Amino acid sequence: MGFLLSFLPFTITEAIIRPFTMDILLKSAKEDIGTASSLINFVPTLLGSLGMALSTLPWGNLITGLGSIMAGALFSALLLWRKAKL
Secondary structure, X not given: OHHHHHHHHHHHHHHHHHHHHHHHHHHHOOOOHHHHHHHHHHHHHHHHHHHXXXXXXXXXXXXXXXXXXXXXXXXXXXXXHHHHHO
């Protein structure tokens, strides 16, 4: 039950933030709004597929494997965010 509850804050936060980010990203595109919308929807699908593929690797412990994937994704996002701010 604790493992399930650890995903709850992320799920709620993502559901709240997604409409705002969609609005910001679509307003920033002057042309090709359809292309921007397609990319906004494609990237989470691609990353979700990558996460599912990584979760099927032969981890010694599934919980440790999923935690490692989440930590790696968080670290990668922080690096990309920091690089974008520079």
